[in-house]
Amino acid sequence: MRPAVYTFSSARTTVYYDSRFSELKKIVARKDTVLLTDEHVFGFHPTLFRDWNVIVLKAGEAFKVQDTVDAVIRQLIRMRAGRQTVLVGVGGGVITDLAGYIASVFMRGILFGFVPTSLLCMVDASIGGKNGIDVDEYKNMVGLVRQPAFILHDHRLLKTLPEREWRNGFAEIIKHACIGNASMFRELEKHDPGFYRKNAGQLAKLVRANADFKFRVVQRDEFEKGRRKLLNFGHTIGHALENQYELSHGEAVSIGMVSACHLSSGITGFAGSRRVASLIEKYGLPAQAVYNKDKMFRVLVMDKKRSRDHIHLILLEKIGRAVIQPVSIGKLKQLIDVIP
Numbered sequence: 001m002r003p004a005v006y007t008f009s010s011a012r013t014t015v016y017y018d019s020r021f022s023e024l025k026k027i028v029a030r031k032d033t034v035l036l037t038d039e040h041v042f043g044f045h046p047t048l049f050r051d052w053n054v055i056v057l058k059a060g061e062a063f064k065v066q067d068t069v070d071a072v073i074r075q076l077i078r079m080r081a082g083r084q085t086v087l088v089g090v091g092g093g094v095i096t097d098l099a100g101y102i103a104s105v106f107m108r109g110i111l112f113g114f115v116p117t118s119l120l121c122m123v124d125a126s127i128g129g130k131n132g133i134d135v136d137e138y139k140n141m142v143g144l145v146r147q148p149a150f151i152l153h154d155h156r157l158l159k160t161l162p163e164r165e166w167r168n169g170f171a172e173i174i175k176h177a178c179i180g181n182a183s184m185f186r187e188l189e190k191h192d193p194g195f196y197r198k199n200a201g202q203l204a205k206l207v208r209a210n211a212d213f214k215f216r217v218v219q220r221d222e223f224e225k226g227r228r229k230l231l232n233f234g235h236t237i238g239h240a241l242e243n244q245y246e247l248s249h250g251e252a253v254s255i256g257m258v259s260a261c262h263l264s265s266g267i268t269g270f271a272g273s274r275r276v277a278s279l280i281e282k283y284g285l286p287a288q289a290v291y292n293k294d295k296m297f298r299v300l301v302m303d304k305k306r307s308r309d310h311i312h313l314i315l316l317e318k319i320g321r322a323v324i325q326p327v328s329i330g331k332l333k334q335l336i337d338v339i340p
């Protein structure tokens with residue numbers, strides 16, 4: 001299949017959808033390439049990395065920090081990496097965020113590409129050019145925007161992905177359907193996670209449709225001045241919950257999306273909350289949680305999207321159509337209090 005090319009203001013990304021890892025050697029020269037991965041991906045797929053220069057990191061968000069960046073840079077220097085080196089992140093969003101950041105600062109910037117190995121990374125984290133690290137409890141506090149030269153998908157790598165990570169990926173897919181694609185929403189309603197995990201062709205189509213959706217949103221609003229913000233649907237409330245309770249990102253975003261649907265019904269007249277909640281549950285994610293509404297209100301009011309006495313909320317008008325709407329703080333308080 002011919003690769004897809006997405007053009008940005010000062011870069012282009014070539015995407016090899018539904019490809020194979022073995023194609024990587026045709027995209028980059030082995031001797032000039034360093035693969036960056038984590039211990040889980042390396043442990044499950046050791047043969048993949050045979051004959052490649054590779055740096056293996058500990059897995060997890062806790063390692064998306066400056067210490068890891070410094071250690072990788074020292075290792076690149078020991079490997080005699082230079083300006084011609086291409087750094088390829090092979091892993092989930094932690095690895096691709098790190099790889100993009102390290103490649104952007106090493107020698108003032110070398111080429112980089114991604115082989116996303118988690119569903120979330122294929123449909124979301126690898127796309128859009130945001131690279132960076134966390135500082136203490138502040139997620140993605142340091143980083144820069146730079147597009148990868150290429151992204152290669154090999155769905156076979158998902159075979160070893162833990163159940164919980166599949167659910168995290170599906171939460172973002174449901175988000176895309178809610179904000180911009182009613183027919184994808186209907187398709188997801190017809191099937192379930194097992195269907196996509198068993199049907200490689202259908203999974204490939206779903207992943208491509210979602211990655212393509214995110215690419216197009218980013219292309220139209222590269223510097224996040226407007227519609228790209230819609231990708232945060234469910235995330236503001238979700239992040240507030242993620243910090244308060246032991247929830248995975250996908251679980252928090254799911255509860256956030258359903259809460260945002262309830263707020264939408266009071267503001268835009270959105271009538272699809274029950275459908276969104278059922279779809280979320282069908283994909284093994286929670287649609288409801290008992291949480292402290294006062295705390296939630298305080299977090300929303302503190303949010304960056306606030307202006308004077310209004311806050312900008314991402315709401316649904318209907319399934320497949322999201323809007324950013326200013327809502328007065330008073331009205332927000334009333335609506336939060338009546339969320340079921």
Ligand SMILES: NC(=O)c1ccc[n+]([C@@H]2O[C@H](COP(=O)([O-])OP(=O)(O)OC[C@H]3O[C@@H](n4cnc5c(N)ncnc54)[C@H](O)[C@@H]3O)[C@@H](O)[C@H]2O)c1
Pocket residue numbers: 038039040041044059060061064091092093094095097117118120121124125126127128129130131139140157158159160161162165168
């Ligand atoms: N740059 C962006 O625009 C953007 C967007 C969304 C999320 N993110 C970032 O992405 C990260 C979350 O991504 P993630 O969920 O992929 O996290 P992750 O990289 O931590 O991967 C999740 C877990 O799955 C494991 N894993 C990955 N692929 C596997 C495979 N094929 N087989 C077995 N195990 C595998 C990883 O080792 C890890 O334990 C966060 O740091 C988030 O900030 C970035």
